[in-house]
Amino acid sequence: xEELIRCKGVSKKYGRxxxxxxxxxxxxxxxxxGILGPNGSGKTTFIKVLSGLxxxxxGEVLIDGKPIGTESKALVSYLPERPYFSDAMRISEVIxxxxxxxxxxxxxxxxxxxxxxxxDPERKISALSKGNREKVQLILVMSxxxxxxxxxxxxxxxxxxxxxxxxxxxxxxxxxxxxVLISTHLISDVENVLDDVxxxxxxxxxxxxxxxxxxMEENKSVDALFREVFAC
Amino acid sequence: xxxxxxxxxxxxxxxMDGIKQRIATGDWVPGQKLPSVRxxxxxxxxxxxxxxxxxxxxxxxxxxxxxxxxxxxxAEREEIKGxxxxxxxxxxVKEFLGNMESLGYSLEDTVALLQKISDQEERKGx
Numbered sequence: 358x359e360e361l362i363r364c365k366g367v368s369k370k371y372g373r374x375x376x377x378x379x380x381x382x383x384x385x386x387x388x389x390x391g392i393l394g395p396n397g398s399g400k401t402t403f404i405k406v407l408s409g410l411x412x413x414x415x416g417e418v419l420i421d422g423k424p425i426g427t428e429s430k431a432l433v434s435y436l437p438e439r440p441y442f443s444d445a446m447r448i449s450e451v452i453x454x455x456x457x458x459x460x461x462x463x464x465x466x467x468x469x470x471x472x473x474x475x476x477d478p479e480r481k482i483s484a485l486s487k488g489n490r491e492k493v494q495l496i497l498v499m500s501x502x503x504x505x506x507x508x509x510x511x512x513x514x515x516x517x518x519x520x521x522x523x524x525x526x527x528x529x530x531x532x533x534x535x536x537v538l539i540s541t542h543l544i545s546d547v548e549n550v551l552d553d554v555x556x557x558x559x560x561x562x563x564x565x566x567x568x569x570x571x572x573m574e575e576n577k578s579v580d581a582l583f584r585e586v587f588a589c
Numbered sequence: 590x591x592x593x594x595x596x597x598x599x600x601x602x603x604x605m606d607g608i609k610q611r612i613a614t615g616d617w618v619p620g621q622k623l624p625s626v627r628x629x630x631x632x633x634x635x636x637x638x639x640x641x642x643x644x645x646x647x648x649x650x651x652x653x654x655x656x657x658x659x660x661x662x663x664a665e666r667e668e669i670k671g672x673x674x675x676x677x678x679x680x681x682v683k684e685f686l687g688n689m690e691s692l693g694y695s696l697e698d699t700v701a702l703l704q705k706i707s708d709q710e711e712r713k714g715x
Contacts, residue, residue, distance in 0.1 A: 387638065388638070389636050389638075521634070524634060525631055525634075528627070528630055528631045528634075528636075528637070529627070529631050533637070549594060549600060549633075549634055549635045549636070549639075550634065550635060550636050551636060552636055552638050552639075568599075568600070569599040569600070569601065569639075572596070572597060572598060572599045572600070573599055576597045577596060577597055578596035578597070580596075581596065
């Protein structure tokens with residue numbers, strides 16, 4: 358295991374609103390890590406900083422030793438919170454797009470997963486249900502042989518069966534030497550697949566522990582601990 | 590095969606218990622080859638590192654063994670099944686007695702109750 362992600366003193370403000378405040382942490386390869394926090398705590402900001410979509414005002418971010426830039430972005434496969442494919446495109450066109458755009462994209466893997474789902478690649482994005490749209494997007498993101506997967510709310514607004522599919526897709530497809538970061542507030546759904554959890558509270562790191570440690574030391578699930586730490 | 594997990598015990602320990610149960614009930618037989626870590630992890634819906642940790646612990650306990658290139662197998666010693674059954678029976682009985690005690694039943698009360706239920710069952714069978 359080697360260090361894949363390193364943040365030192367990262368801060369990001371939106372005007373006077375705080376996004377992230379002096380965030381320092383390190384994530385090793387081969388880990389599935391949950392980025393957990395209530396709405397507005399800074400989860401998405403953190404993911405966007407790692408993906409290179411947002412520039413922090415202060416601090417340093419390294420992905421596999423490289424500062425955020427073209428090189429780091431090539432290592433990162435990012436699933437945004439909201440689908441961004443054009444409604445007018447067909448699934449096959451989105452696949453073409455990914456193939457052209459990302460050198461590490463594995464077309465066969467994507468096509469195999471679509472087949473499992475029984476989705477015809479000639480269908481238009483606009484004809485897909487919300488759940489299928491999210492699944493298609495995840496399939497594309499997980500079909501890259503990336504070093505870091507950043508998944509922002511991969512299960513937002515889909516039914517429990519779709520959640521199972523999404524978790525299985527993640528578990529089956531990530532590289533063993535990659536890291537997967539999953540931001541979510543649906544903790545009970547993901548906690549069994551996580552190695553470690555990071556709690557973000559008002560832009561600050563509130564807790565960074567392994568799921569086993571939490572269960573052993575606190576005798577409770579991550580979900581239960583979350584409800585305590587973030588009780589209103 | 591379904592996996593159910595509780596909240597307060599580390600997952601790898603629950604997986605170890607689940608696998609022991611499979612060996613004790615004969616669901617997994619001595620010498621049987623196990624699926625890959627990844628396949629087992631996906632099946633259980635857990636992290637591959639967690640599955641790996643559980644399998645490594647079971648190897649240390651001698652219930653599984655690994656061949657360098659061929660994969661991982663259920664240990665071939667027949668006495669293991671009996672040992673695991675014994676362990677499980679002990680823990681079931683202890684749990685049962687604990688529950689009965691919390692209801693205010695002493696060991697003697699419980700034994701008497703078991704005898705009564707057993708007699709009733711016998712009479713039903715006649």
